[in-house]
Amino acid sequence: MSRFGKTVVKLRIPILIIAVILLIPAAFGFLNTRINYDVLTYLPKDIETMKGQNILAEDFGTGAFSLVVVEGMKDKDIVKMKEQIEKVDNVKSVIWYDTLLDISIPEELIPERIYKVFRNGDSTLMAVLFSSTMSSDETMDAIQEIRKIADDQVYISGMSAMVTDTKLLSDDQIPKYVAIAVALSLLILGLTMDSFLIPVFFLLSIGMAIIYNLGTNIIQGEISYVTQALAAVLQLAVTMDYSIFLWHSYCDEKKNYPGDKESAMADAIGKTLSSVVGSSITTVAGFVALCFMSFTLGLDLGIVMAKGVVLGVISCVTILPSMILVFDNAITKTSHKPLIPKFDRFCKGVVKHSWIFLLLFAAILVPAFIGYKNTEVYYNLDSSLPKNLASIKANDKLQENFNMNSTHMLLLDSNLKSREVNELIEEVNAVDGVKSVLGMESVLGPSIPGEMMPEKLRKIFDNGEYEMLLIMSEYKVASDEVNEQCARINDIVKKYDSKGMLIGEAPCTKDL
Template sequence: MVKVGKWIARHRILMLLIGVLLIIPSVIGIAKTKVNYDLLSYLPDHLETVKGQDILVDEFGMGAFSMVAVENMDMKDVQKLEKEFEKVSHVQDVLWYDDVADISLPTEMIPKDIRKAFINGDATMMLVLFDDTTSSDNSMEALTQLRKIANKQCFISGMTGIVTDIKNIAMKELPIYVVIAALLSLVVLEITSGSFVVPFLFLLSIGLAILYNLGSNIILGETSYITQALTAVLQLGVTMDYSIFLLNSYEENKKRFPGEKERAMGHAIANTFKSVVGSSVTTVAGFIALCVMTFALGRDLGIVMAKGVVIGVICCVTILPALILVFDKPIEKTRHKLLLSNMDRPSAFITKHYKVWIVAFLVLLLPAIYGNNHTKIYYNIADSLPATLNSNVSIKKVKDDFGTSNMHIVMMDKNMSARDKQQMFKKIDKVKGVKWTISMSSLIGPSVPDSMIPKDVRKMMQSKDYELAFVSTKYESATDPVNTQIKKIDKIVKSYDKSGMVIGEAPLMKDLQDVTDVDLVNVNIISIAAIFVIILIIFKSISLPVILVAVIEFAIMINMAIPYYQGVSLPFVASIVIGAIQLGATVDYAILMTTRYQKERSRGKDKMEAISIAHKTSMPSIISSGLSFFAATFGVACYSQVEMIGSICTLLARGAIISMVVVLLVLPAMFMIFDKLICKTSIGFLGKKAKAQTSEAK
């Protein structure tokens, strides 16, 4: 590897030229990679609700719908508005009460079910049906046009509105995330590095790696907006260590080879590659663990970030060395005193009072476990957005005006008898929380023969094989009452039609909850198991994987317990990904200290001395790494309006600091207590010299 390193050092201009040229395909790749703003689309295809959505598109030409509340508007003007809505491209139809009754009729003469569904005092409601899926560009563009047509008296709710608002916010905020993360990382690097120029080179190298990663997403076809938003921030946070390691190694090798910068860099590249590959494996394992999720968002984020770490490693040993060599003189000219140059005194204090940290660990353990297990999770995607957004304002208006928060779609066999349909809907109407049902029979009457059914009504409500009915509920999506309600309605539907199904936003979110609850457990188990095995292989030890994973898991539990004690609910995505990412990204801190501890023990140092040396030499790197990760994520956490993104970044920022503190305080205490066990359960841990000294002592 030294030869390869020297070759890279000699051909540094070529490396930079290749790096610049790769920007072109990366930018093209970014432009051609679609961003998916609908998290519900990541549910597995085998779910009945997902299959139902597909049938809805294939057989009815309807993929999404929006409830529209109109206040204080004359009926004739509402009718004009309806006609305007119908002209919008990709609006398949608009269902309003003029489809079943003349607007000149007094509302008292309209059937009660229809009146309850469409009219309440001075407010009326329409149902706008789109011909494409919820998050398709067509549906979002149609909704945008509807909003332009609508006035201040008109409120358009529904999942397409939520997705559109997410897209608008994400597109506006994404560039700002990158700027904030870069600026805060720059501040930390300027404080912790020895030169004012170096941080800019680090950011340039990592920036190119991020660009390549985002560009290579074209192979996936599309990525989620969460992945798109977090890629730069996470990649910056988790790969900064590699750059720091290369520079430190280069500085050491310059002392070994005075005046031979290319040779020094060659050795630095070789050393860095070995260390960074070992370090990055745990980070990659954390991200790969996300790929086991049946909720495909995990796979999306896992693949992109694992790829990003690999690209980060490659850039660290190719582009960054070239940059450092090219800018070597400015680096030397802008050197300043290291803030974290000497950690002897704080390190000595920490290792001396190790019993205090063990007591603190034991005291905090149970509250951390309890809080971690009782942190509230929410699944309603709308709740992750500001209440002032158009979609959330409209949801509230529809609820205030009509007492309905949601609408389920019952999809049944077209050939079900009129009698069975009538009985089924009577039972559904009696289910707690159901406001009303609209079916073919309620619109045109149960006794109307097929030949007399209006074409527009038939097209909207019937296909070759299926018939639709709409069920209004007063319950919000992703709540226990609505989930119970969906179960009851589904049971009723299936008692009359085994192939019948209940679909829509709330049923999808119920499935989302069921799926991700299982994913949470699976991801945690697999990430812990994978990293346990990696540490076992690295140190050839049974005890060290247990200790290291336990220390980081303790940090994760503290991190996840804090929202519980704050009374804060977390979005479901944050709770799933944080464990794997924090474990994978911050276990490196523990591995770094453990590696030095093992090295000193194998050289014959006694327990106390080995731990002291390992601690004080690792402390600056761990602090720099933790602060860099914190800086990359904290600013985004404060700025983001999308709580899905903000919560993940909050947890990551806080998690980096907690892991840093726990590793610096608790891990050396663990070494103190379990040193004998570690030595006995680790192959070759002491080394020949240390073993000989131990034998002589006996």
């Protein structure tokens, strides 16, 4: 280890130059790594809901959809807005009741099964179908473009809208709380360390390791926004101890090598490596364990954090000692007595009365375990989002105006007979919480053959291999009620089509 330490000390200037140069490709990698804002995409690819999502996107050309609530707008203005939305890139089609019937038909003549889906007082509902998946950059761009077209009377709900808001919120918040973490670290280290300047070099070396870590994520192609949000602060927290250990070792070794800071640092690097390698390996092992989760968000987070710890250790024994040696005089000039008192009496008390602390923690363990077992876990992805987000307001409007909280998509074999599809629709409509089912048969009614369906409408619901139905539900995503509803609908579907698939946010969240 001492040979390695001597090499670092000897090459400290080249090490710093190389470290700064490496920031350039790291920054390029960071800026070009795609961020995935949809955690449902990390579900196993072999489960039915994910297979259905792929079929929907690849074979049907419909990767996502949003329900749009319009309040207090005249029909002619809605038609104009609908035409504008249809021209937005990546919008496959827009379904409103003028897609099915001419708007000149008096409302009282519109079949109730159609009217109740699209109308409620002065509110109307339209479904926007997108060509790409719900969390793709193209879909998020389309959502933002539709918001520019729409005004304050229009509310865009659904998973794609929520993912778009999550992206905007995350991009806005991450720099802020990273800055807060840095400021708090500087404050605490300034009080607890014996130099006001050394915390700056701690954070600089760790910051460079964080940039290297985020930059090398380009190898993975994309990372989750959860990983991106956690990586910087978590890496800072996990690897800070290594920097403190190096500094304390260096201060101790300077007493053994008076006036020879280079030898002191060489030995300090060796001792730091000996101590932190074991600690860092166990930390890396903990993060690697996440990689074995079938929910592959664990793989995403595990790789990034394991890589971050390794880069943090390398930075601690190369970049940080080089900085300390180069700026040793400035660090010495800002030295001060630690402002936090020593805890010698407390430490002696713990050693002397160790059995008391053992009993205390054993007693605390019981209520802690009870609390753990009784802590509810929520899977509704919008539960932690601010209520003033556009997508959350839209979801509230959907519930308030149409008593609708989620929408499922059902894929059926196109060769299924119209009679069987109508029977299936009747059974699904009878399931608790199902508000309505929208598809070719439900639009035409059981007495009209599917061949009479207009070609434009047929292309929306049928691609020749699969027929798509939209199921409107009163139940919230991730609730016990909607999970039971999905299970009941699946049972009905399998009676008519063994390969039929129920997909959408609620079924995916149920799998989550």
